Amino acid sequence: MTPIVFSPVSISTAFAFLSLGAKAQNHKRIIEALSFNTSEISEQEIHEGFDHLLHLLNDVDRELKLSGGNALFISKEHKILQTFLEEAKTRYHSEAFSTDFKNIEEAKRQINSYVEKNTHGKIADLLDSIDQDAIFVLINYIYFKAKWENPFNSLWTKEGDFHVNENTTVKASFMSRTGMYNVAFNDDATVISIPYKGDANALFILPNEGKLSEVENNFNTEKIKTLVDLFIPKFSISGTVNLKETLTKMGLVDIFVNTADLFGISGDADSKISKAIHKAAISVNEKGTEAAAVTALEIIPMMLSPRVQFNRPFILSIYDQKSKSILFSGRIVNPQK
Structure with missing residues (x-):
């Protein structure tokens, strides 16, 4: 892959x-x-x-x-x-x-x-x-x-395992953040929409084990806004x-x-x-928000939040709301490469 x-x-x-x-x-x-x-x-x-x-x-x-x-x-x-x-x-x-x-x-x-x-x-x-x-x-x-609408704090970035496949595991720097996101869960994958400043969104799609090809070929689901503990590897x-x-x-x-x-x-x-x-x-990382003069804060409800870790191959799609166009589609197999 x-x-x-x-x-x-x-x-x-x-x-x-x-x-x-x-x-x-x-x-x-x-x-x-x-x-x-x-x-x-x-x-x-x-x-x-x-x-x-x-x-x-x-x-x-x-x-x-x-x-x-x-x-x-x-x-x-x-x-x-x-x-x-x-x-x-x-x-x-x-x-x-x-x-x-x-x-x-x-x-x-x-x-x-x-x-x-x-x-x-x-x-x-x-x-x-x-x-x-x-x-x-x-x-x-x-x-x-682009800058994240709600930035990740680099102090919370920690090293963790990314499972390239069942035989290969590499170390990756995982950004983490608890916040309200548009999220979808179904039998094939978990999808999270992360907004950028400037009317664009990054759609991170985490296929369930063995479902990557199926998800790449056909994936449709309804998203809901909910609180999640989010972990995403930095990568270029x-x-x-x-x-x-x-x-x-x-x-x-x-x-x-x-x-x-x-x-x-x-x-x-x-x-x-x-x-x-x-x-x-x-390039996906915490940077790009560091120059912002104001940091947006979210009101977080007191509830247990699901943890979503992008620690295995996933799909990324970047959508521009202004032009209603998919700017990028990508498959990230190994954040070190």
């Missing part, structure tokens, strides 16, 4: 952006892969919706920090159409760059430096290899950082997803072959996407 982290909203935005340059049947397949029905919603409305979404996600006035975007690096041997450049900037605030893929090291430096700059140094060395015969490289990135996780491999399995294969119909980008009918990479990073 491997750790996973990715951003559904960011990946969707990247391929909506790519659809600007796709033509004919491939354009239709990308739109359908995004689960849009053009008989019910126009393409104009789709792009306007993503434009509005990007404004919400990159709102600098929010209490949380969220940086995300995408860019297309194109072989210098292929001309970028001005119409595509204008639409990419206007609709998706995205950029396209001419790149010398024959110079592998320089191309890697160009792409990795772009991502590192736009994630404020949080994501570096995105690419470790590049095909010198590449025509297009689509890059998608996102980084999230980043993950790189090969979108070419994932989308090919989903049936979206045409954009990776020579007949990709991406001539809306460069005017070249034989253009294809050589590599599509997505990387996400999440």
